[in-house]
Every structure is written in structure tokens, then in C-alpha cells.
Amino acid sequence: xxxxxxxxxxxxxxxxxxxxxxxxxxxxxxxxxxxxxxxxxxxxxxxxxxxxxxxxxxxxxxxxxxxxxxxxxxxxxxxxxxxxxxxxxxxxxxxxxxxxxxxxxxxxxxxxxxxxxxxxxxxxxxxxxxxxxxxxxxxxxxxxxxxxxxxxxxxxxxxxxxxxxxxxxxxxxxxxxxxxxxxxxxxxxxxxxxxxxxxxxxxxxxxxxxxxxxxxxxxxxxxxxxxxxxxxxxxxxxxxxxxxxxxxxxxxxxxxxxxxxxxxxxxxxxxxxxxxxxxxxxxxxxxxxxxxxxxxxxxxxxxxxxxxxxxxx
Numbered sequence: 001x002x003x004x005x006x007x008x009x010x011x012x013x014x015x016x017x018x019x020x021x022x023x024x025x026x027x028x029x030x031x032x033x034x035x036x037x038x039x040x041x042x043x044x045x046x047x048x049x050x051x052x053x054x055x056x057x058x059x060x061x062x063x064x065x066x067x068x069x070x071x072x073x074x075x076x077x078x079x080x081x082x083x084x085x086x087x088x089x090x091x092x093x094x095x096x097x098x099x100x101x102x103x104x105x106x107x108x109x110x111x112x113x114x115x116x117x118x119x120x121x122x123x124x125x126x127x128x129x130x131x132x133x134x135x136x137x138x139x140x141x142x143x144x145x146x147x148x149x150x151x152x153x154x155x156x157x158x159x160x161x162x163x164x165x166x167x168x169x170x171x172x173x174x175x176x177x178x179x180x181x182x183x184x185x186x187x188x189x190x191x192x193x194x195x196x197x198x199x200x201x202x203x204x205x206x207x208x209x210x211x212x213x214x215x216x217x218x219x220x221x222x223x224x225x226x227x228x229x230x231x232x233x234x235x236x237x238x239x240x241x242x243x244x245x246x247x248x249x250x251x252x253x254x255x256x257x258x259x260x261x262x263x264x265x266x267x268x269x270x271x272x273x274x275x276x277x278x279x280x281x282x283x284x285x286x287x288x289x290x291x292x293x294x295x296x297x298x299x300x301x302x303x304x305x306x307x308x309x310x311x312x313x
Contacts (some may be wrong), residue, residue, distance in 0.1 A: 022210030049168035257307030266292035
């Protein structure tokens with residue numbers, strides 16, 4: 001177990017070094033806030049969808065399809081229970097702050113932080129299950145998440161179905177069912193372009209995350225007991241919940257470990273974006289993302305190492 005922890009800790013530190021590059025570039029004014037916003041748009045709308053699409057380029061068989069279905073069900077169950085529990089949290093906080101904190105403890109950095117970590121720890125074959133988990137995440141995020149942050153009037157079925165992640169998953173699953181050789185036969189150059197974009201995910205996502213952290217007020221960050229509580233729930237409480245509720249589902253070890261590890265990632269960067277869009281507590285949103293990301297240096301290796309030990313028991 002300790003050896004697994006050291007190996008995973010080294011992999012996690014590699015990811016944080018890449019984040020440090022983005023942090024440094026932002027601190028020395030080589031990355032402006034406008035640039036960060038523009039590159040984030042490219043990451044969310046092009047790079048991540050290409051990664052999802054590419055992650056489905058695997059051999060098609062009944063076992064994989066069954067495991068994908070189990071992964072979707074397990075993730076759906078996890079978010080349903082997490083939402084019910086989070087609705088009771090932070091009752092003494094003002095409405096705008098409470099909405100941000102509830103959103104922040106439920107929705108983790110599945111794409112930016114989760115995908116690079118899953119690939120580093122469990123290998124490319126685990127990415128297909130990360131993609132399935134991301135699709136369920138997207139469904140909840142653009143329904144319940146928008147309801148919490150913006151209200152019922154902002155929810156749109158069209159925006160959910162046309163979101164880049166969902167489009168990439170649905171189109172990728174179609175080619176997964178009929179065979180990617182058909183796609184490659186008619187669109188070879190497009191397939192290569194998609195692969196190139198997918199390969200950008202790890203460095204680009206982590207540099208963006210580091211750059212976003214560079215603008216936090218660290219004096220206020222470490223003085224808030226509420227933020228510490230939110231971080232503990234996000235990084236320890238909910239991953240343990242995921243580990244417990246997914247046991248009876250009968251997931252294969254790799255799938256189980258990958259899904260629990262995704263649930264252990266820090267608060268999603270989209271928390272700040274939604275807070276700004278729906279005029280919620282933007283400083284608290286940014287501080288929650290930053291503090292959970294910093295503390296995840298300690299917690300992520302523990303969950304990922306436990307996952308590796310579970311797989312090889």
C-alpha cells in the first residue's frame with residue numbers, strides 16, 4: 001500500500017508541476033485573464049469532447065458495453081445521493097454563498113483533473129469509463145447544477161443535448177457500436193486531428209487550472225472554517241460515500257477504482273464560471289476551487305493508491 005502511495009504521489013506531483021507552470025505564467029503576467037478565459041473555452045468545447053470521442057476507440061464486446069452501463073448507473077446513483085445530502089449543508093450561509101458551496105462539494109474536476117489522473121494511474125483503457133462518468137456528470141451539472149446556481153428558468157433540454165461533451169459521447173458511442181474502422185475509412189484526417197486535440201488535454205487543462213489558482217486571495221483562503229469544511233466533504237466525505245454505494249453494484253475492480261478516484265478530485269473549475277454567470281458569490285467559488293485543489297495533493301494519492309491496491313489484491 002505504501003509503495004503504491006509513493007508511486008501515485010509521484011504521478012500526482014507531476015500533474016501539479018504542470019499546474020505550477022500555469023500558475024507561474026499567470027503570476028508573471030504572461031497569461032491574462034482574457035487569455036485564460038479564451039483557452040478555457042477551447043479546452044471545454046474542443047479538447048475535452050475530442051478526448052471523450054477518442055476514449056471510445058476500443059474493442060467492442062458485450063462485456064465492455066455491460067461495464068459501461070454499470071459505470072453509468074453507479075455514477076447516476078452517486079450524484080443522486082450526493083445531491084440529497086448536499087441540500088442540507090451550509091444552512092447558515094447567505095443564499096449566494098450556500099449555492100456556491102453546495103455546487104462546489106457535489107461537482108468535482110472530472111475532466112480537467114480527473115482524466116489526466118485516470119490515464120496516469122489506471123491507463124488509457126480506463127478512460128472509456130471516465131467518459132461515461134463525465135456524461136452523467138454533464139447531465140446533472142447542466143440540470144441540477146444550473147438549478148442550484150441560476151434557478152429553474154435557466155434549465156434547457158436543448159443546451160444539455162447540444163453540449164459538446166454529450167454530443168461527443170453520443171457520436172463516439174455510435175461509432176463504437178458500428179466500429180471505428182468505418183469512421184477511419186471515410187474520415188482519416190479528421191480522426192488524426194481529433195487525436196491531436198485529445199492529446200492536448202493533460203498539459204492544457206492542468207496549466208489552466210494553475211493559472212486560475214494564481215488569482216486567489218490566499219490570506220482569506222486559509223482563514224475560512226467553512227471552506228475547510230467544504231474541502232473535507234469534497235475530498236474525503238463524498239469519495240468515501242462513492243466507495244460505499246458502488247460496492248453492491250458489482251463493478252469490475254478497474255472500473256470501481258476509476259470511478260471512486262474521479263469522485264475524489266477537487267471542486268470543478270466550472271464553479272467559478274457558473275458563479276459569475278448567475279451572479280452568485282464569485283470569491284467563495286474561486287477560493288473553494290483553489291483550496292480543494294491544494295488539499296488534493298494529499299488526498300488524491302491516498303484514494304488512487306488504495307484503488308491500485310484494491311485492483312491487485
